[in-house]
Amino acid sequence: MPLLVPDTGLLFWMALSFGVVLFVLVKFGFPVITKAVETRSAYIADSLEAAREAESQLATINRQAEAIIAEAQNERKTILSEAQEAKNTIVSKAKEDAEAEARRRINKALEDIEGSKKKALAELRKDVAGISVKIAEKIIGERLKDDQKQQELINKLLAEEFAH
Amino acid sequence: MKRKNNIHLVIGFFLIFLTATVGKITAQEQKVNVKEIVFEHLGDAYEWHITNWGEKSIAIPLPVIVKSKERGWHVFSSSHISHGATHEGFHIAHEGKYAGKVVERNSAGEEIRPSIDISFTxxxxxxxxxxxxxxxxxxxxxxxxxxxxxxxxxxxxxxxxxxxxxxxxxxxxxxxxxxxxxxxxxxxxxxxxxxxxxxxxxxxxxxxxxxxxxxxxxxxxxxxxxxxxxxxxxxxxxxxxxxxxxxxxxxxxxxxxxxxxxxxxxxxxxxxxxxxxxxxxxxxxxxxxxxxxxxxxxxxxxxxxxxxxxxxxxxxxxxxxxxxxxxxxxxxxxxxxxxxxxxxxxxxxxxx
Structure with missing residues (x-):
């Protein structure tokens, strides 16, 4: 079988061709490609990892933000209720104060009035006594004949007295 | 559907025509030697035979590089030794141990292979x-x-x-x-x-x-x-x-x-x-x-x-x-x- 006998000439050319191809591909061919492909797949894996990390970080941040918002809302509620309370306190205190003041003034006015009344009465008493003494002096001094005349006189005197 | 049928018809006619012409050509030649055709293709050759155009064979000639046992190195185109021709004492053996290979005749007149044959086949x-x-x-x-x-x-x-x-x-x-x-x-x-x-x-x-x-x-x-x-x-x-x-x-x-x-x-x-x-x-x-x-x-x-x-x-x-x-x-x-x-x-x- 001539097909089963390797031909030395062809072996020579085969060795030469394959040797050159192998050399060129080892030097400039496959290592470049395999390295680039590996670099790229590593890059892709890294990117995926980074993306996953960023996602988890984002989730954490979101959770934190939500917590902060919830806290702020709570605080607002507290502040609002406190303000409401303060308002109520202030209003009621002001009302109390106003009432107390009004009462104080009224009391003072009443006291003044009372005082003035007492003073007036005391003066009146003193005046009436004086007047009574004067009237009595006049009655006695003038000698009246009838009751009519007496009455007129008294009235006249009283009017005079009160006209002052 | 009709169109498809037409295509089938055309292909069928083409095939019949093709085989008829091929038959005409080959019928003129001698009996087909399948073994020779197959082995010629499977094996190596000193020239790259492409086709036959009528009687003329179209082939790419390739360099034959041989070192004769007695006469040293020889380099020539394979076109010189195609169709059984002899060139510089070399020819392609048709039968025997070295069928299809370049051989030379030594001083004793025997067909022998050159000591080195690194022809670009x-x-x-x-x-x-x-x-x-x-x-x-x-x-x-x-x-x-x-x-x-x-x-x-x-x-x-x-x-x-x-x-x-x-x-x-x-x-x-x-x-x-x-x-x-x-x-x-x-x-x-x-x-x-x-x-x-x-x-x-x-x-x-x-x-x-x-x-x-x-x-x-x-x-x-x-x-x-x-x-x-x-x-x-x-x-x-x-x-x-x-x-x-x-x-x-x-x-x-x-x-x-x-x-x-x-x-x-x-x-x-x-x-x-x-x-x-x-x-x-x-x-x-x-x-x-x-x-x-x-x-x-x-x-x-x-x-x-x-x-x-x-x-x-x-x-x-x-x-x-x-x-x-x-x-x-x-x-x-x-x-x-x-x-x-x-x-x-x-x-x-x-x-x-």
Whole structure:
């Protein structure tokens, strides 16, 4: 079988061709490609990892933000209720104060009035006594004949007295 | 539907016309020698015969480089010795031990082979063309990567990368193991070299059609390369397993039965690689050639048989070509896979 006998000439050319191809591909061919492909797949894996990390970080941040918002809302509620309370306190205190003041003034006015009344009465008493003494002096001094005349006189005197 | 029928009709007429003309031509010649046709194609040749144009044969002449035993080096074109002509004392033997080879007559008048024959034959040119094609495919892709492209390639580059990554991830990484980086380039080269030569062999006309990977010299060299790689990457544990395997002592002490068997195994592994690739590709070429020859054989059996057999032969040839396309890939795959496995076996660590 001539097909089963390797031909030395062809072996020579085969060795030469394959040797050159192998050399060129080892030097400039496959290592470049395999390295680039590996670099790229590593890059892709890294990117995926980074993306996953960023996602988890984002989730954490979101959770934190939500917590902060919830806290702020709570605080607002507290502040609002406190303000409401303060308002109520202030209003009621002001009302109390106003009432107390009004009462104080009224009391003072009443006291003044009372005082003035007492003073007036005391003066009146003193005046009436004086007047009574004067009237009595006049009655006695003038000698009246009838009751009519007496009455007129008294009235006249009283009017005079009160006209002052 | 009508249109489709018309197309069938046209194809049918075309086939009948074709076979009729072919029959006319071949009927004028002598009986078809299938064996000669098939063997002529499967073997190597000093010129690349393309076709016959009428009586004229169209062939690419190739350089014949021989060193005569008595007259030194001779280099001339193969066109000088085609059709049985003799040039500078050399001619192509037609029969005998050296059929199809360049021979000379020594002083005693006997037909002998020149001492060295490194003629640039049809297969040598085929290997050269495939090698150039392979470099033209891989190097531009490599240059594109070298320019620092970060994104994935598109189109043809993407296809090449797909194949490279496939071989790397599916064959080399799982079979060679951790140290795959050192052997990846060699194994990738082996894969692509075999694959492209298989594919070129399927193209029925120049620059394809040479039966390269179906030639034993080619597969011998490829297997020899793998043999060298395996032998030179053998670890201490690997050699110990061969020379002093863990078997009962009587199997290795006075008469080294197991070491001899194991030593034999070193050579049978690459030998199997050589025969497998050679036999598969040669068989594929033979079957397709046989089917094509069927058309010419049946010419003498009348037009009806000839036409029907032609249609059958063409359909079978189409089927075989698809099958061979698959085989072209599978054989490259298997050669690379087994090389990877053998390398892994040679890189065996202690205790495992």
């Amino acid at each position: 049809k297969n040598a040119l085929g290997i050269f063309i495939s090698s150039c094609l392979l470099l033209l495919i891989i190097l531009p892709v490599a240059r594109w990567y070298k320019r620092g492209a970060q994104h994935a390639p598109k189109g043809f580059r993407g296809a090449v990368e797909l194949l490279i990554v496939y071989v790397l991830d599916e064959i080399i990484k799982p079979c060679v193991g951790e140290e795959y980086r050192k052997y990846a380039t060699y194994l990738l080269t082996i894969f692509f070299f075999i694959f492209i030569n298989n594919l070129m062999g399927l193209i029925p006309f120049f620059p394809g059609g040479a039966n390269i990977t179906g030639n034993i010299a080619v597969t011998l060299f490829l297997a020899f390369c793998t043999f060298l790689v395996i032998t030179f990457s053998g670890t201490k544990a690997y050699w110990k397993e061969i020379l002093w395997p863990e078997v009962p002592t009587w199997l290795k002490a006075p008469v080294p039965i197991m070491p001899v068997i194991e030593l034999f195994g070193i050579f049978t592994k690459p030998f199997a690689l050589m025969i497998r690739l050679f036999a598969n590709i040669m068989a594929g070429h033979s079957v397709i050639l046989g089917l094509v020859c069927l058309i010419f054989i049946t010419v003498s059996m009348g037009a009806t048989i000839n036409t029907s057999m032609s249609i059958v032969a063409v359909l079978f040839s189409i089927f075989m070509n698809f099958l061979e396309l698959l085989v072209a890939f599978i054989q490259a795959y298997v050669f690379t896979l087994l090389s990877s496995v053998f390398i892994n076996m040679a890189r065996v660590k202690h205790g495992s």
